Amino acid sequence: xxxxxxxxxxxxxxxxxxxxxxxxxxxxxxxxxxxxxxxxxxxxxxxxxxxxxxxxxxxxxxxxxxxxxxxxxxxxxxxxxxxxxxxxxxxxxxxxxxxxxxxxxxxxxxxxxxxxxxxxxxxxxxxxxxxxxxxxxxxx
Numbered sequence: 847x848x849x850x851x852x853x854x855x856x857x858x859x860x861x862x863x864x865x866x867x868x869x870x871x872x873x874x875x876x877x878x879x880x881x882x883x884x885x886x887x888x889x890x891x892x893x894x895x896x897x898x899x900x901x902x903x904x905x906x907x908x909x910x911x912x913x914x915x916x917x918x919x920x921x922x923x924x925x926x927x928x929x930x931x932x933x934x935x936x937x938x939x940x941x942x943x944x945x946x947x948x949x950x951x952x953x954x955x956x957x958x959x960x961x962x963x964x965x966x967x968x969x970x971x972x973x974x975x976x977x978x979x980x981x982x983x984x985x986x
Contacts, residue, residue: 861944867931880917889935918942
């Protein structure tokens with residue numbers, strides 16, 4: 847998280863652990879508790895939505911440097927999509943309860959974490975907007 851100082855990042859170390867997912871592993875499922883945020887270090891993750899009577903539809907792809915899992919920030923704290931590894935994925939998993947505890951203790955840390963997360967959301971919205979423009983331009 848580049849927006850954090852070294853000291854702030856150190857405060858979050860106890861919240862983090864390194865994780866790895868093999869190809870085609872379901873990382874989390876829509877409707878289950880959102881209790882983790884992942885910082886993708888290497889690999890790709892497909893975000894999928896289920897349409898009744900059909901297979902899962904990929905709605906977005908995340909890769910190195912992206913944040914996976916922002917639902918813990920919101921009151922329902924439930925995943926709104928499925929996340930599946932595409933190829934091997936290496937990431938840092940940050941426990942949401944630990945993040946929230948640290949953020950409640952330190953408002954400056956909270957501001958830095960939220961700034962990082964909002965920036966991640968903004969980047970995603972930009973990508974989705976560009977993808978939609980591309981779809982409309984090709985007439986699909």
